Structure formats: structure tokens, C-alpha cells
Amino acid sequence: MSAASQSFEAPAEARTSAAPAGRRSGRAVSARLLLGVVLPLGLGLVWEAVVASGFASGRLMPPPSRVIAELVRLASTGALWEHSLITLSRVLGGFAGGAVAGIALGVLTGTSRLLRDLLDPSFQALRSIPSIAWVPLFILWLGIFEASKVTLIAVGVFFPVYLGVSSALMSVDRRTAEVGRIFRLSRLATVRRILLPSILPATVVALRTGLGLGWMFVVAAEFMGASSGLGYLLVDGQQLGKPTQILAAILTFAVLGKATDAILASLAAPFLRWQDSVGEAP
Amino acid sequence: MSLAVQRDVAPGAAGAAGLPIRLAGVSKSFGETEVLRRFDLHIPAGQFVAVVGRSGGGKSTLLRLVSGLDQPSGGRVMIGERAVTSLDPAVRLLFQEARLVPWQRVVENVGIARGENWRERALQALRDVGLDGRGDEWPSVLSGGQRQRVALARALVSRPNILLLDEPFGALDALTRIEMHRLLDGIWRERGFTTVLITHDVAEAVALADRVIVLREGRVALDLPVDLEHPRAELADPRAAELQKQILAAV
Amino acid sequence: MTVEALSPARRAERTRPSLARFGRALAPWALPILILVVWEIAARAGLVNARLLPAPSTIASAFWRSLQDGSLIANTWASTKRALIGLLIGGGLGFLGGLATGLWRPAETLLDSTVQMIRNIPHLALIPLVILWFGIGETAKIFLVAIGVFFPLYINTFHGVRTVDRQLVEMAEVYGLDRRARLSRIILPGALPSILVGLRYALGLMWLTLIVAETISATSGLGYMTMNAREFLQTDVVILGILVYALLGKLADWATKAIERRALSWHPAYQIARENKP
Numbered sequence: 001m002s003a004a005s006q007s008f009e010a011p012a013e014a015r016t017s018a019a020p021a022g023r024r025s026g027r028a029v030s031a032r033l034l035l036g037v038v039l040p041l042g043l044g045l046v047w048e049a050v051v052a053s054g055f056a057s058g059r060l061m062p063p064p065s066r067v068i069a070e071l072v073r074l075a076s077t078g079a080l081w082e083h084s085l086i087t088l089s090r091v092l093g094g095f096a097g098g099a100v101a102g103i104a105l106g107v108l109t110g111t112s113r114l115l116r117d118l119l120d121p122s123f124q125a126l127r128s129i130p131s132i133a134w135v136p137l138f139i140l141w142l143g144i145f146e147a148s149k150v151t152l153i154a155v156g157v158f159f160p161v162y163l164g165v166s167s168a169l170m171s172v173d174r175r176t177a178e179v180g181r182i183f184r185l186s187r188l189a190t191v192r193r194i195l196l197p198s199i200l201p202a203t204v205v206a207l208r209t210g211l212g213l214g215w216m217f218v219v220a221a222e223f224m225g226a227s228s229g230l231g232y233l234l235v236d237g238q239q240l241g242k243p244t245q246i247l248a249a250i251l252t253f254a255v256l257g258k259a260t261d262a263i264l265a266s267l268a269a270p271f272l273r274w275q276d277s278v279g280e281a282p
Numbered sequence: 283m284s285l286a287v288q289r290d291v292a293p294g295a296a297g298a299a300g301l302p303i304r305l306a307g308v309s310k311s312f313g314e315t316e317v318l319r320r321f322d323l324h325i326p327a328g329q330f331v332a333v334v335g336r337s338g339g340g341k342s343t344l345l346r347l348v349s350g351l352d353q354p355s356g357g358r359v360m361i362g363e364r365a366v367t368s369l370d371p372a373v374r375l376l377f378q379e380a381r382l383v384p385w386q387r388v389v390e391n392v393g394i395a396r397g398e399n400w401r402e403r404a405l406q407a408l409r410d411v412g413l414d415g416r417g418d419e420w421p422s423v424l425s426g427g428q429r430q431r432v433a434l435a436r437a438l439v440s441r442p443n444i445l446l447l448d449e450p451f452g453a454l455d456a457l458t459r460i461e462m463h464r465l466l467d468g469i470w471r472e473r474g475f476t477t478v479l480i481t482h483d484v485a486e487a488v489a490l491a492d493r494v495i496v497l498r499e500g501r502v503a504l505d506l507p508v509d510l511e512h513p514r515a516e517l518a519d520p521r522a523a524e525l526q527k528q529i530l531a532a533v
Numbered sequence: 534m535t536v537e538a539l540s541p542a543r544r545a546e547r548t549r550p551s552l553a554r555f556g557r558a559l560a561p562w563a564l565p566i567l568i569l570v571v572w573e574i575a576a577r578a579g580l581v582n583a584r585l586l587p588a589p590s591t592i593a594s595a596f597w598r599s600l601q602d603g604s605l606i607a608n609t610w611a612s613t614k615r616a617l618i619g620l621l622i623g624g625g626l627g628f629l630g631g632l633a634t635g636l637w638r639p640a641e642t643l644l645d646s647t648v649q650m651i652r653n654i655p656h657l658a659l660i661p662l663v664i665l666w667f668g669i670g671e672t673a674k675i676f677l678v679a680i681g682v683f684f685p686l687y688i689n690t691f692h693g694v695r696t697v698d699r700q701l702v703e704m705a706e707v708y709g710l711d712r713r714a715r716l717s718r719i720i721l722p723g724a725l726p727s728i729l730v731g732l733r734y735a736l737g738l739m740w741l742t743l744i745v746a747e748t749i750s751a752t753s754g755l756g757y758m759t760m761n762a763r764e765f766l767q768t769d770v771v772i773l774g775i776l777v778y779a780l781l782g783k784l785a786d787w788a789t790k791a792i793e794r795r796a797l798s799w800h801p802a803y804q805i806a807r808e809n810k811p
């Protein structure tokens with residue numbers, strides 16, 4: 001959901017506990033995890049029971065069983081896969097475009113003083129426009145079909161990636177860069193062995209934020225008129241008054257968003273291994 | 283500084299302000315590891331005791347027990363006539379790090395517990411540690427030595443009967459450390475509170491304390507009186523050198 | 534005043550860097566001004582379709598027109614009102630929730646994993662459901678904004694409270710601060726930088742959510758104004774709407790920065806920034 005704040009999610013290690021480390025056993029941890037799902041599970045069951053016993057119709061807020069049944073129905077007709085695939089391809093297309101542009105321009109402004117003075121203020125000014133505000137203009141310019149949707153997603157992805165890459169490059173410690181000179185590395189080797197590793201973590205964070213925003217913007221883009229995609233299922237569900245279909249689509253959005261983020265994170269993990277080992281040092 | 287007035291009063295003369303500390307058969311374990319083992323120690327009111335020992339030897343644990351931050355697994359910790367069961371306002375603890383609150387100004391840090399006309403008292407405490415006129419600054423602009431001075435002022439502002447110091451000067455440079463020794467020595471002789479100083483610097487222990495205790499494997503390995511007159515010359519007293527050698531042998 | 538006394542050589546030395554500084558100050562404006570001029574000329578010469586990209590002067594006159602007939606202000610106010618009410622409700626709940634889970638472990642056990650689960654849902658996807666629930670009135674839009682701003686404030690408050698220096702909290706205990714004093718003097722100020730980060734994100738999400746909500750269902754507000762203009766092909770009004778959004782976004786950003794400067798004046802980074810000011 002709030003993809004923009006993803007990077008500020010407390011990392012598991014940061015959740016310092018009052019109890020000294022090592023005191024909590026594995027059993028206590030799993031007990032806590034169990035307690036954590038008590039609330040959502042309990043609420044779901046209570047609602048299920050309330051609807052089943054006829055105290056509420058569950059029309060506006062369908063119980064879990066109906067949502068699952070709807071998911072099964074959509075999956076069996078193949079509609080779920082079809083719409084998911086379309087939405088996924090829009091997100092990935094926009095993400096690819098926005099990420100490539102963001103990295104390219106981020107590298108340019110992060111390494112050249114002149115380009116930074118020239119371009120960065122304009123990007124900063126454009127950044128304060130919520131990307132969604134472009135939607136009507138994109139529709140006017142690019143029509144209501146794929147191009148405007150993918151462009152919107154690309155714009156949404158572009159800004160966090162651009163900002164992440166250029167600020168990471170600017171903050172590369174000069175001393176770190178000097179190490180390259182001391183060891184007489186070639187220019188290419190300096191970039192590969194020192195510059196890249198030191199900006200990679202920030203870049204991965206930026207890409208993940210961008211991907212999260214991409215998922216948010218595909219929802220908006222598909223609202224603005226689409227005849228396919230998960231967003232279409234949402235709008236269709238609203239117009240036909242079918243909350244089960246809306247909830248099924250929302251759940252699919254959540255699962256797909258989480259899955260693509262996990263894939264991106266695991267793709268990046270091999271390149272960030274040195275960072276983990278710092279954290280693991282006793 | 284107002285301390286100069288009292289310079290030649292013999293140590294212990296103002297002992298009324300101090301409270302005795304008594305540990306009787308105190309044990310403390312964390313899980314399997316027993317840090318303190320049936321530990322006995324009596325510190326008379328107003329005495330200045332230095333505790334030295336290897337890192338991980340249980341020195342900080344000892345102070346946390348006396349301050350009431352932790353409870354012993356066995357035995358009793360007494361301050362004056364009372365058993366220590368919780369944090370006691372008569373006891374103040376100075377940490378290894380200054381632990382100043384960065385978003386409170388210096389004077390607000392000293393008067394962190396507030397209370398009646400805290401600002402005047404805090405400003406006075408700042409004067410006592412030689413930081414007159416720095417009250418309105420942020421802690422971040424102070425040097426390491428100044429930060430420890432503020433921490434000392436914060437500990438002293440409530441006129442404690444017992445001052446516990448956990449390696450407070452360990453991170454300071456040699457010159458600043460000597461300044462802090464003079465300051466602490468002067469204030470202690472003026473006020474007469476009971477002092478327990480933990481240090482890994484044997485010279486520091488001999489320069490300040492009436493009595494040096496070596497802690498090893500959870501027990502007292504050496505309990506050595508230091509009969510040198512205050513204020514002590516930091517360097518080149520042959521008697522001090524001899525004491526240092528004795529202590530080092532016990533560690 | 535002492536410049537007169539300087540030798541010509543030294544005077545030249547003085548002016549050259551200031552000229553360079555002048556050029557530096559101009560650089561950020563070069564590109565936007567160039568674009569504006571080219572854009573205006575191209576539009577007037579008929580090189581671009583005015584339907585798709587009206588000239589800057591046309592947009593300026595649209596601004597003037599909508600200012601005079603009062604529609605701009607009315608729509609901006611309608612949006613701002615929704616935004617602020619939603620922020621107050623959702624942000625307030627997020628702050629309180631983060632405080633509760635941050636300070637009190639049972640609350641964390643019970644609530645945090647639920648919140649983390651719900652967080653994976655793109656909240657814009659809730660719009661159709663919320664419209665089914667509340668209709669297309671004000672409630673739906675305020676509800677959506679509230680949900681949008683809840684999570685960044687919740688997460689960053691929780692994180693801020695949890696990462697307050699444990700040593701300071703311990704010091705406060707030793708020095709006899711009671712729970713309330715610890716909360717107000719140590720924990721809240723310590724969590725504040727993180728909370729403000731959350732606020733900044735929340736403000737971004739606030740506008741974004743509102744635009745989408747107003748685009749889909751509203752009869753007033755900036756989102757309604759631009760979407761309506763698109764249907765009538767009034768591209769100048771569409772662009773005007775975008776500019777107003779930019780201005781509102783910038784205002785929100787300035788506001789948080791001002792709060793940050795005041796609230797974090799103890800922070801070394803802000804002190805340096807102040808000293809470097811002429």
C-alpha cells in the first residue's frame with residue numbers, strides 16, 4: 001500500500017526489544033506470531049458467524065468464505081489469470097521504462113555538476129506534482145489506451161529511482177573513492193569495485209519504492225477507463241454492486257504486489273551480500 | 283570556583299553528606315553465568331572507593347545493583363539503614379557515555395528531573411563544574427570533556443549522598459582526564475558524598491581513591507587502602523607507583 | 534564600503550567569483566525559461582496542436598478566468614478541506630496507533646502484524662469498495678484520505694518510538710523521571726524526526742489519494758475540475774489544475790520543512806545549516 005514509506009519500515013533488527021537478546025526462545029517467537037494473527041483471524045471468523053446466523057446480510061462486507069468462493073470462480077473461468085497478466089504487464093512495462101530513465105538521468109546528474117545544475121531543479125519542481133495529477137493530460141495526449149497507462153506508471157517509478165540514484169552517487173564518500181586511487185585501480189575497476197557497490201543498496205531501495213508506486217499507479221490508471229486488468233475488475237465490481245469481486249481483486253493486487261517486491265529483493269540480494277555480512281559480524 | 287575555599291579540609295571531614303553502602307552475600311547471575319558470587323563489601327560513609335578489574339568482570343553489574351537499576355539474585359544491598367529495592371534519589375549514577383539528551387539545552391539536561399526552582403539549581407551546578415554561561419547551548423556543540431562535566435553537574439544537582447561512576451573518563455584524552463580528576467576530587471572533598479568509581483586505569487584509581495578494590499571472577503581479589511594526602515600529584519610519587527604495581531599484580 | 538580602497542586587481546578578484554555565483558544561481562532557471570519561451574513560440578506559430586498543448590499565455594488567462602469566476606478557489610478549498618480532515622483523522626489514528634504499539638508490547642503483538650498485512654493492499658484499490666459503502670459523498674473521500682495517511686504515520690511513529698536511544702531512557706529512569714516526563718522529554722522528541730518523515734510521506738499520499746478519489750466521484754474539488762475539463766477538451770484548465778496541485782504539494786512540503794526546522798533545531802545538521810546562512 002503506502003509504497004512511498006516502504007523504505008522506512010523498521011527493519012527487523014531495529015525493533016529492539018527490552019528483553020536482552022538471546023533470551024527469547026524460538027517457542028516464544030512463534031507464540032507471538034500466533035498471537036499476531038489472532039485479531040484478523042478472529043474478526044474474520046466472527047464476521048463469518050454473524051453473516052451465517054443471519055444477523056447481517058454481508059452484502060456490503062462479504063464474509064471470507066464468499067470472497068474465497070469468488071476467487072475460485074474467477075480463477076476457474078480464467079478471468080483472474082487474464083486480468084492479472086494484463087495488469088502485471090502494464091506494471092512491468094512502466095517499471096522498466098521508469099527505472100531505466102531514472103537510473104540513466106540519476107547517473108548523469110549524480111556525476112556531472114553541470115547537468116545537475118541544469119536538470120535537477122526542474123526535476124525537483126516536477127516532483128512536487130503528484131504523479132497521478134498527470135492522468136488527464138496523458139489521456140488527452142496519448143489517448144485512453146495502453147500508452148497513457150504505461151506512461152503514468154513510468155512517471156511514477158521514475159522519480160524515486162532518479163532521486164535515489166543521484167543522491168546516492170552524490171553522497172559516495174570521497175574517501176571511499178580515494179581508495180581506488182591509492183590502489184591504482186583503473187577507471188573501470190574503480191566504478192565496478194567501489195562506486196557500484198556503494199550506490200547499489202540505495203538503488204535497490206529506490207527500485208523497490210518505485211515498484212510499489214507502480215502498483216499504486218496501475219490502480220489509478222485502470223480506473224481511468226480500461227476494459228481489462230484488475231482495476232477493471234474493481235470498477236466493474238463497483239458498477240455491478242459486487243463487493244466480493246472487488247475484494248477478490250484487492251487481494252490479488254496485494255499478493256501480486258508483495259510477490260513482485262519479493263522477487264526484486266531476492267534478485268538484488270546476491271549483490272548486497274557484503275552488506276549483510278557486516279550486520280552479522282559478532 | 284567555590285571549591286577552593288575548602289581545599290585543605292581533610293577527606294571525610296564533611297562525611298555527614300555521605301551514606302554507607304553494604305553488600306552482604308550478594309550474587310547476581312544472568313542465565314547460566316554467575317557474575318557476582320556471594321559478594322561482601324562495606325563502604326563507610328564518605329569514602330572514595332575505586333573498583334578495578336578486567337572487562338566483563340561484573341563491575342558495571344555491581345554499580346547497577348547499588349543504584350537499584352537491577353536486583354540481586356541473592357543476598358542484600360543496603361544503603362544506610364535501608365535495603366535497596368528500587369531506584370533511590372539519594373544515589374546518582376554517572377555513565378560511561380555522558381547520555382545527554384540532545385534536544386534539551388545544557389541547563390535543561392542538568393535539571394532533567396525538574397522540581398522546584400530547578401533552573402537556578404542547575405545553573406549553580408554548572409558553575410560548580412566550571413561551565414558558567416554555557417547553559418543555553420545544545421549538547422551537540424560541547425566537547426567530550428564538557429559533556430562529561432554536564433553529566434557530572436546533572437548527577438550533583440540533587441545533592442546525592444552516593445555518587446556512582448562507571449568509567450566516566452575512559453573516552454577522554456589524557457589532559458582532559460586530569461582536569462576531570464581535579465574537578466571530581468575537589469567536589470568530593472567539599473561535599474563528602476560516598477563515591478564508587480569504576481575504572482580500568484590503575485593510575486586514576488590511585489590518584490583519586492582512599493581505597494582500591496580489585497574485582498576478579500566475581501570476588502574481591504585485593505582490598506588496598508591508599509593513604510596519600512589529597513589533592514594528589516598526578517605523576518611521579520614513588521608511593522603511588524608502588525601501589526599501582528601491587529594493584530596490577532592482582533588484576 | 535571598503536571596495537573603493539581595494540586595488541583594481543583585487544577588485545577583479547572579488548567580482549569574478551561573484552559573477553560565477555550569479556551564473557550558478559541562474560542555471561536552475563535556464564531550462565524552464567527556455568522551455569517556456571520555445572513552448573509559447575511553438576504554440577503561437579501553430580507548430581503544436583493547441584488542443585494538446587496550449588500556450589503558457591493561454592494557461593495564464595485560464596488561471597485569471599477561473600480566479601475571477603471563483604471556481605478555482607471554490608474547488609481548491611473543497612479539496613483542501615477534505616485533505617485536512619482526512620489527514621487529521623487518519624494521521625491522528627496512525628500516530629496514536631504507532632505510539633501504542635511502540636510503547637506497549639501487548640498492543641504490538643495484537644495489532645502490528647494485522648497492520649503490516651493490510652499495508653500490502655494498494656489503498657487506491659479500496660476506492661470502489663468505499664464508494665459502495667459510503668456512496669459518493671464526502672465521507673468516502675475523507676475515509677480514503679484517512680486510510681492513505683494512516684500507514685506512513687503509524688509505521689514511522691512506531692519505528693521512531695522503538696529506536697529512541699535506550700540509554701537515554703535508562704538515564705531518565707535513574708534520574709527519577711516518571712512515565713509522563715519520560716514520554717514528553719525523552720521518547721516523543723526522540724521519535725519526532727521519524728514521525729516527521731512519516732508526515733512528509735503522508736502529505737504526498739494525501740494529495741494523491743484525493744486526486745484519484747475526486748476524479749472518480751465528485752462534483753467539486755480539483756480532481757473534479759481537471760477531469761471535467763478533460764471531457765470538454767479544455768487542456769488549459771487541465772494544466773492549470775496540475776500546476777495548482779504542484780503548488781499545494783510544495784506548500785505542504787514547506788510546512789513540514791518549517792516544522793522540522795523548528796522542532797529539530799537541536800540537531801547538529803540544522804545548526805550547521807543556520808550558521809552557513811549569510
Ligand SMILES: Nc1ncnc2c1ncn2[C@@H]1O[C@H](COP(=O)(O)OP(=O)(O)O)[C@@H](O)[C@H]1O
Pocket residue numbers: 020312317335336337338339340341342343344
Ligand atoms: N543484562 C545482561 N544480560 C546478560 N548478561 C549480562 C547482562 N549485563 C551484564 N551481563 C554479563 O555480565 C558480565 C559482567 O558484565 P559487566 O558488569 O558489564 O562487566 P564490566 O563492567 O566489569 O566490564 C559480562 O559477561 C556480561 O556479558
Ligand SMILES: [Mg+2]
Pocket residue numbers: 341342448
Ligand atoms: Mg562496564
